[in-house]
Amino acid sequence: MVFSVFSDAYYMKEALKEAEKAFELDEVPVGAIVVVDNYIIARSHNLTERLMDVTAHAEMQVITAAANHIGGKYLTDCTLFVTVEPCLMCATAMHWAQLGKLVYGAQDPKKGFSNYGDKILHPQTEVVQGFKHKECAELMARFFKGKRD
Amino acid sequence: MVFSVFSDAYYMKEALKEAEKAFELDEVPVGAIVVVDNYIIARSHNLTERLMDVTAHAEMQVITAAANHIGGKYLTDCTLFVTVEPCLMCATAMHWAQLGKLVYGAQDPKKGFSNYGDKILHPQTEVVQGFKHKECAELMARFFKGKRD
Numbered sequence: 001m002v003f004s005v006f007s008d009a010y011y012m013k014e015a016l017k018e019a020e021k022a023f024e025l026d027e028v029p030v031g032a033i034v035v036v037d038n039y040i041i042a043r044s045h046n047l048t049e050r051l052m053d054v055t056a057h058a059e060m061q062v063i064t065a066a067a068n069h070i071g072g073k074y075l076t077d078c079t080l081f082v083t084v085e086p087c088l089m090c091a092t093a094m095h096w097a098q099l100g101k102l103v104y105g106a107q108d109p110k111k112g113f114s115n116y117g118d119k120i121l122h123p124q125t126e127v128v129q130g131f132k133h134k135e136c137a138e139l140m141a142r143f144f145k146g147k148r149d
Numbered sequence: 150m151v152f153s154v155f156s157d158a159y160y161m162k163e164a165l166k167e168a169e170k171a172f173e174l175d176e177v178p179v180g181a182i183v184v185v186d187n188y189i190i191a192r193s194h195n196l197t198e199r200l201m202d203v204t205a206h207a208e209m210q211v212i213t214a215a216a217n218h219i220g221g222k223y224l225t226d227c228t229l230f231v232t233v234e235p236c237l238m239c240a241t242a243m244h245w246a247q248l249g250k251l252v253y254g255a256q257d258p259k260k261g262f263s264n265y266g267d268k269i270l271h272p273q274t275e276v277v278q279g280f281k282h283k284e285c286a287e288l289m290a291r292f293f294k295g296k297r298d
Binding site for chain 1: 217
């Protein structure tokens with residue numbers, strides 16, 4: 001089996017590593033990375049509890065970090081990998097950033113942006129949904145099961 | 150005429166002062182403040198160009214700043230004044246923060262959250278729309294007129 005480090009599977013695994021870091025911090029385990037020209041230019045995980053800030057979703061942090069890296073606010077050449085479907089806040093930030101491509105894992109039937117129609121993201125943003133969704137959803141299920149026990 | 154410094158008009162004037170600062174920086178002129186118990190605990194203006202960051206809307210900054218001030222991520226006792234109707238990103242951040250009250254000025258028929266139904270904000274959030282909308286819209290019109298000239 002040929003394995004390229006430049007595959008979507010590789011990058012989603014990196015996003016999952018970030019999600020695991022959130023899990024360890026008792027944060028809802030969502031991780032995200034931004035890739036441009038095969039380089040990871042931003043990586044983070046949900047920190048809303050640690051920072052006591054509802055805006056500290058993984059996606060928001062990597063959008064800001066990627067823009068800093070690039071030196072411009074538009075992420076048209078970037079791909080953002082995130083382990084869970086973005087909420088409306090994060091999807092709208094991706095719209096403003098004119099994100100090139102979004103790859104996300106587990107669906108979020110309650111708060112995911114796709115509940116609000118197909119006009120939330122920028123029309124130029126390519127979307128891959130449900131990528132590695134089992135691994136991504138399993139981590140979320142494990143987190144919330146721990147909360148219920 | 151009796152004038153209370155604790156009126157919505159007073160606070161919106163402070164938000165407009167912030168919007169004027171954005172105007173001076175050649176940023177889309179939106180200003181926001183957060184008030185709790187009659188105290189302004191956060192104030193800022195749009196800085197998306199200056200920070201090269203699409204997430205640097207006035208509202209996002211004051212939500213983060215207010216949470217820092219309070220020491221908690223929920224803004225249930227807070228009122229957020231903003232000169233222009235929030236976009237979906239900012240309105241969803243307000244939802245996550247369970248904002249107590251939102252007072253906004255000019256409508257945004259293109260990007261305002263109210264274009265997406267009445268379920269975007271938290272159900273507990275009281276909303277006052279169109280407050281001092283003439284002054285708020287005038288500043289926006291002046292800004293964009295300058296861009297077209």
